[in-house]
Amino acid sequence: MTNYTADQVTQMVEAYSSSPTRETVLALAEKLEKSEKSVIGKLAREGVYQKQIYISKTGEKPVTKIEIVREIASELGLESQDLTGLDKAPKGVLRLLCDNI
Numbered sequence: 676m677t678n679y680t681a682d683q684v685t686q687m688v689e690a691y692s693s694s695p696t697r698e699t700v701l702a703l704a705e706k707l708e709k710s711e712k713s714v715i716g717k718l719a720r721e722g723v724y725q726k727q728i729y730i731s732k733t734g735e736k737p738v739t740k741i742e743i744v745r746e747i748a749s750e751l752g753l754e755s756q757d758l759t760g761l762d763k764a765p766k767g768v769l770r771l772l773c774d775n776i
Contacts, residue, residue: 678709678713678717679707679709679717683707684717684721687703687707687714687717687718687721688718688721688723690702690703691703691718691723691724692723695723695724695725697727700714700715700718740762740764740766740769741755741762743766743769743770743773744758744761744762744769746773747761747769747772747773747776750773750776751776
């Protein structure tokens with residue numbers, strides 16, 4: 676038993692490929708009377724689903740403190756474990772330090 680007919684899959688792939696947005700997924704789910712997760716799952720299995728990239732409040736891709744510490748260590752020619760505990764500093768301070776090395 677399949678949840679989607681071949682025709683539905685073709686329509687889904689065409690619609691999502693031409694407009695890969697969350698709104699398209701919601702429209703497909705409503706049109707096909709399926710859940711949003713079901714539609715996303717099928718699009719993923721078909722190899723066309725593109726995960727939405729999270730953007731922070733500042734409009735940038737989020738970076739963890741650990742990643743910033745690794746970048747600082749790299750710039751200083753050290754290993755990140757040499758800077759153990761630095762990741763406890765505020766993120767703004769780490770970013771300032773990293774940008775000024």
